[in-house]
Amino acid sequence: MTRADSIVPPGQPLDPDGRTVLTASDVARALRRIAHEILEHNKGPDDLVVLGIPSRGVELANRLVDLIREVEGAEVPVGSLDITMHRDDLRHQPTRAPMHTQIPSGGIDDKVVVLVDDVLYSGRTIRAALDALSDLGRPRAVRLAVLVDRGHRELPIRADHVGKNLPTSHAEKVQVRLAGHDGLEDVVRIAGGDAR
Amino acid sequence: MNRHLLSSADLTRDDVRMLLATASEMHEVQRRDVKKLPTLRGRTIINLFFEDSTRTRSSFEIAGKWMSADTINITGKGSSASKGESLRDTVRTIDAMAVDAIVMRHMASGAAHQVAQWVDASVINAGDGTHEHPTQALLDAYTIEQRLGDLDGAHVAIVGDLTHSRVFRSNAIMLRTLGARVTLVAPPTLMPSGIRPWAAADGLTLSDDLDAVLASGPDAVMMLRVQRERMSGGFFPTPREYTVGFGLTRDRLRALADANSDAVICHPGPMNRGLEISADAADAARSLVLDQVSAGVAVRMSVLYHLLAGEGVAA
Numbered sequence: 001m002t003r004a005d006s007i008v009p010p011g012q013p014l015d016p017d018g019r020t021v022l023t024a025s026d027v028a029r030a031l032r033r034i035a036h037e038i039l040e041h042n043k044g045p046d047d048l049v050v051l052g053i054p055s056r057g058v059e060l061a062n063r064l065v066d067l068i069r070e071v072e073g074a075e076v077p078v079g080s081l082d083i084t085m086h087r088d089d090l091r092h093q094p095t096r097a098p099m100h101t102q103i104p105s106g107g108i109d110d111k112v113v114v115l116v117d118d119v120l121y122s123g124r125t126i127r128a129a130l131d132a133l134s135d136l137g138r139p140r141a142v143r144l145a146v147l148v149d150r151g152h153r154e155l156p157i158r159a160d161h162v163g164k165n166l167p168t169s170h171a172e173k174v175q176v177r178l179a180g181h182d183g184l185e186d187v188v189r190i191a192g193g194d195a196r
Numbered sequence: 197m198n199r200h201l202l203s204s205a206d207l208t209r210d211d212v213r214m215l216l217a218t219a220s221e222m223h224e225v226q227r228r229d230v231k232k233l234p235t236l237r238g239r240t241i242i243n244l245f246f247e248d249s250t251r252t253r254s255s256f257e258i259a260g261k262w263m264s265a266d267t268i269n270i271t272g273k274g275s276s277a278s279k280g281e282s283l284r285d286t287v288r289t290i291d292a293m294a295v296d297a298i299v300m301r302h303m304a305s306g307a308a309h310q311v312a313q314w315v316d317a318s319v320i321n322a323g324d325g326t327h328e329h330p331t332q333a334l335l336d337a338y339t340i341e342q343r344l345g346d347l348d349g350a351h352v353a354i355v356g357d358l359t360h361s362r363v364f365r366s367n368a369i370m371l372r373t374l375g376a377r378v379t380l381v382a383p384p385t386l387m388p389s390g391i392r393p394w395a396a397a398d399g400l401t402l403s404d405d406l407d408a409v410l411a412s413g414p415d416a417v418m419m420l421r422v423q424r425e426r427m428s429g430g431f432f433p434t435p436r437e438y439t440v441g442f443g444l445t446r447d448r449l450r451a452l453a454d455a456n457s458d459a460v461i462c463h464p465g466p467m468n469r470g471l472e473i474s475a476d477a478a479d480a481a482r483s484l485v486l487d488q489v490s491a492g493v494a495v496r497m498s499v500l501y502h503l504l505a506g507e508g509v510a511a
Contacts, residue, residue: 082221085235085263085501095506097217101224135230 014175018191022164024179027147027186030163031060034145035067037161042112045074047140049111051081053129054099056118059181060147064116077104081115081136086128103136113139114161118176120146123157148188150174169193197502200312200319204330204369212337212373218498219338219491225262226494236265239296239504244287245322246272246302251465251489252322252332256299259496265296265504283307284314291315296504300324305362318503326360326426332464333366335495337374339488340416343460348375353409355381356420356442356472359388360427363464364420372398379414381406383442385431406442413456419444419463419473435471443470444477453482460484 022030042048045068052061058080065078084098115129126144133142145161150168168174171193178186198206207215225231241260245253253269260267270290272278277286283302290298297318300308305325312319323329341347352371358364358380371378379401380391387402395402403409410417422438432438439445444452444461452459461473461483469475478485 085233090235090505092507095502097214098221100221131234135232136228 014177014187014189015173015191018173018175018189020187020189021166022148022186022188024186027163027178027188030147031063032067034161034163035064035071038064038114038143038145039068039072041143041160045072045076047111048076048114049104049106049108049139050076050078050114050116051103051108051133052078053115053117053125054080054082056176056178056181057116059178060118060145061114061116062180064114064145077106079104081129081132083125083128083132086131088124088128101132108133108137108139110138110140112141112143114143114145116145118147118178119174120144120149120157120159120162121152121174123153123155126157127155147176148174164188166190199503200308200321201330201499201503202308202312202319202321203328204333204366204373207330207370207373209373209375212334212370215334215495215498215502216338216341218501219334219494220342222497222501223491223494225497226490231262232264233262234264235501235505236260236263239265240294241265241267241297241299241500241504242290242295242317243267243269243322244290244298244300245269246277246300246307247323249301249323251492252301252329255489255492256320256322256331256496256500259493259500262493263497263500265500283311287311287315291317297500320499320503323362325362326365327362328366329362329464330366330370331492331496331499332363333370334499335488335491336363336367336418336462336464337370338495339462339484339491340460342487342491343484344415344458346374347371349377350415351377351379351412352416352418353379353381353414354418354420355406355409355444357386357422357431358382358391358420359386359431360423361420364418367418368398368400372400377401379403379409379412381409381442383432383438406448407451410448410452411455414452414459415456416460416462417444417452419461419467419477421464421466422468422472439471442472444473446474446476449474449477449480458482462488464488 050061050065052058061078065076068076079102082099082101143160146159147163148166149162150166172190173192175189177184197211243253243256257267295317299320299322301323305327307324308321354364368378381403463485467473
């Protein structure tokens with residue numbers, strides 16, 4: 001799981017000792033590039049379905065779909081995929097209410113599903129998302145887009161589209177803030193740990 | 197939340213809000229082709245029912261199965277209890293098999309509390325005598341909110357056989373937790389003795405005039421089953437007389453609609469049609485009876501998830 005990263009509540013104060021690794025304009029450029037990559041790889045917008053993993057993945061998915069509309073003038077279905085009930089670490093923390101799963105009306109059968117999340121870390125969130133997807137249908141292909149890949153994979157999972165590869169230590173925390181979700185300017189920061 | 201769910205009073209407003217929010221997501225799962233979630237894989241849930249039940253037992257069983265738990269049903273009649281084994285021995289035997297939860301219905305009030313002292317498993321009270329039935333209250337709150345929105349400030353009338361009703365007790369507590377205004381309507385013979393101090397302390401209004409309460413335009417009217425199997429004395433002269441005074445008849449249905457056109461009707465089932473509720477009321481568009489059953493599985497998935505999925509005792 002992205003662990004602490006994924007359950008940082010909206011608007012939580014940033015660690016003042018952290019350092020900024022992506023500014024708002026860096027995030028905007030990365031997303032624009034990812035939108036182009038998705039379209040290029042798919043040879044257009046046909047059959048694409050973009051699903052964000054709550055909570056910040058949903059915000060990113062919506063932005064990607066907006067960018068695809070700008071570039072291609074096409075309306076790509078967008079939704080959200082909650083993975084709470086599929087997590088493999090449920091026993092290790094208090095339960096929390098699952099978030100919303102919203103699958104576009106066309107479903108995902110025979111579609112190319114692009115999963116979107118903010119931080120890729122152990123890969124366990126994505127493992128859970130793949131399981132959740134298989135309960136909903138059979139996509140023709142599943143691709144993965146993330147804003148930040150911080151390494152330390154525990155499962156054989158890789159992202160197809162990465163905003164920024166960010167080597168980190170386990171002790172560090174990656175904090176993502178997104179306008180629209182957290183109500184503040186986009187920023188990605190690294191905090192904690194000694195490795196600078 | 198506690199490890200057990202024995203009473204509506206175990207749940208804070210935040211607990212109820214979280215359980216209902218989860219139930220809403222689980223309700224969505226129910227509309228999928230594949231309804232199975234892996235969440236409770238490897239957990240074992242025993243449904244221990246010493247009293248007859250259709251909807252509660254089957255919905256707990258379905259809820260457990262859809263979350264990949266192993267669910268096993270034990271009924272009083274087919275178990276060693278019918279050979280004279282004590283309740284304590286029965287549940288300790290079950291507990292010794294390292295089960296994770298015991299969903300329990302028993303004819304004695306307080307049975308679930310008692311069992312919770314004896315076992316390591318989580319105990320979920322699925323009805324204990326005339327005491328409580330908290331998951332019913334959760335699903336009633338869920339169903340009403342699906343139709344009417346937040347119960348905070350809503351007016352709910354609970355009508356009928358209050359004395360023998362665990363559904364009423366759990367509902368009255370939970371509705372107050374959620375901020376609803378509650379009016380209890382019953383003939384004096386079926387108004388529980390000792391209710392006045394509770395009503396005064398918890399802000400419950402008491403009435404024996406159903407027509408006046410309906411004319412006040414409640415947002416929801418919860419009809420209770422007349423529990424003839426629990427009645428030993430003459431609580432009312434004839435069923436006909438009960439219906440005239442406290443049944444939701446066709447005329448009263450009209451009066452309710454006139455007073456509040458959005459009002460909804462609930463009944464925990466099984467219904468005595470023609471006694472406490474007329475066929476017109478039971479099948480009306482404002483009747484939520486079948487929605488209640490449909491919500492039952494989602495609400496119980498939510499309860500099982502929050503009691504069993506997390507680490508030890510959830511914070």
